Amino acid sequence: MLLLLARDGRHPLGVGGIAREVHTLYFHWYGVLRQGGFPLDDPLWQYPPAAGPVLLSPGLLPGLSYFQGFVALALLADAAVACALARVGARPGRRLAGAALWVGGLPLLLHIPLARYDLQVTALAVLALLCAARRPRTAGVLAAVGALVKLWPALALLGVERGRATRATWGSALAAAAALLLVLAAVFDHLFGFLRQQGGRGVQIESVGGTVLAFARLAGQPLRVEYRFGAMEFTGPYVGAVAQASLLATGLGCAALLLWRVRARHWTEATPFDAALCAVLLFTVTSRVISPQYLIWLLGLAAVCLTSRATSQRPAAALVTAAAAVTTLGYPLLYEEVMAVTWTGTCVVCVRNALLVTAVLLSWRGLWRSGVQAGPPPRADLRHLPPVPLPPTPTKPH
Template sequence: MFIFTFLTLRNYLNHALATTLVKVNSFKVFARSIPGLIFTWLITRYFLFQFITLKFYYPEGKWLKGDVELYQFWSLGLIQRIFPINESMWQYPPLAGFIFTIPQYVFGNSNIGFIFTMIFFDFLILVTILKFGRSLFERKIPVSLDGFAGAWFWIIWPILMGPLLLTRFDLVPTFFAILGLIAVYEKRINLASFLITIGTLLKLWPILILSILDKKVIQKMILPISIFSALILILIELISVGSLSFLENQSSRGLQVESVAAILFVIYKLLGGNVEYPFRFGSLEVEAIFANQIAILLNISTLIFFVIIFILNIKERLSILNIFEKSLIVIIFAIGLSRVFSPQFWIWIGGLSALVVIFKSTKLKRVILLLSISALFTQILYPALYVGLLSGEFFPSLIQIIRIVLFVSAMILSFKLLIQSSKKRVTDV
């Protein structure tokens, strides 16, 4: 009887093990298949679309399309080639105006049309990251998941940051920044110059990529970027009105409640301090003692940081990190030292992180993990608990504190990597 029981148990365990191995192998095959990737992208984006259009319940989901409705309002003037003038919420470089008109021209409906346009750019980002990852794999460069890791990361990213991803224009400059970085990696300098110029004229942050590029690459890119920028700006100015009106609005912004530095005022208000959040320049800004001084200090700190990074990079002291890792780090610091930290900034981080995780040797795994958790807390906070944060309620304030602590932790880890890089000279990946 004992022998029979033993044999039965052994057969059961062998069968269970075999079944598990089959499932594991099936998962590995699925994770490395383009049909599996596309299928998952379709499913996730279907749910995102349903959340945005309120077909499926999403906490305070009515606020997700707030910016989309604003884009629609702007597009009515933009299709007449008139930029928003004396409009404090217009803070986009001139080329952004063209993107805002696409839904009106193509779909005749800026609300749903804009979301479909962003789904298109979302798919372009996925294809770009997948193609790059697979090309590295085919060249025998050590990559994760046979080059599929970055694409899977991008598919999963909106599960962390939420359906907001498809309701914000930031997908477009992120797409061009990704293309520009890949072009730099492939040593296609003129193409990279053009792509980074386009990204910068859509939203300014892609120009920060220049601060971490090789000295010789920067020298080769300065002239093409200057020429491309001048030609595009002159053309837009000739055929439109008010294309440079965004500059004044950008410079006038104060300290936004969601920014890293504003956490001091969130805590102060939680403890009963007198803090107000008036709506100015498209966001809720901190109005309290020392708020303006802190905003000025942030501007100075940002300038100092990028000067230091630029000098270290020119002296080839950051070469232990590849260009994708360095780009992610400088964008993390650009956001962390900014007066503003809007939820859509996570789109930038998600796109750059997807490039980073392609490489097996990446040193930013812990940084990206911290960022991912912080992004999840952002989704919990906005839009569902946002009003509670403004009112100084305990739970929303706690979520904001955790979110910022995680982000600052990622900044600290990134800074340590930069310090290590400045002490070593290793050939760039």
């Protein structure tokens, strides 16, 4: 991955320029954050407040440029996830398959993980899940910090067992989030400026809805591709309807997860892991945007699931790994085809999205069966058992 990063922008890496986001955009935000405020009226700033310290930290490492510091911290997060998965997987009754998936699956995304800060966010979510059973309060703090960096790690707490564990985990998460927000509010201005940029998002060409629009354009509809809000999005007829359908699907996904939470009666050590993967898959597939770095999240959560022998998510984990491999065909290798909405580019994205949709369906089925439909082992029906012969009663000698 480091060698690919060094060759970024050269043949045969497609459009290249993956590291440009760190060199220009992240470094620009670093300069703004150093002045004590979050970017204001910047349509590209769409991240929660704790993303600020994450983007500031590479510039604080002595002896390194901003880019070098960013890559060093990404490698540190990668190593933390791998070590945590290996340590948990080596425990009695657990599996090292999770560590193997992470170490072998992450390079399928080429060098994208080293040039986005999603590795750090994924590390927080993975560590929160792995701490949930033994240290629920620590898990809550880690999930809260992750949620204030990029929202989705809050879903890591969805599958915590009811009762004392839920109260401890969610209570510590709320307390940590409140404390961190107070600290950030004291240090930075415009804490919630990112909320202004969320409503105008359109339909990205790589999303599930974007695939529908791509086939509509191939069928002759007057749809265009434009750079908006940091992504290539469709503009033209039907875009608004597809965006609304995506939001509705997200709402239905949220309702389905709440229904599972209410109906679930059976918990195993893998239930929090399985619920987290299913939830993030649901919100990813129904989103108006599916950026390549989103697969980092899914690989991390799938790896956590595979540390447990009781997981119901093995089929979903396999499909997520396959989707990661296909993702890099769409970006960066064939991204020019994707942007031009050719048959080749559209079919590549369609295959990736079909894998993700299938993964979320299998993930939901496994989660529902293991948590709602699973029951205690059936009792033996003693009425149909043959009578057990009793030993002869000893007689008293005369």
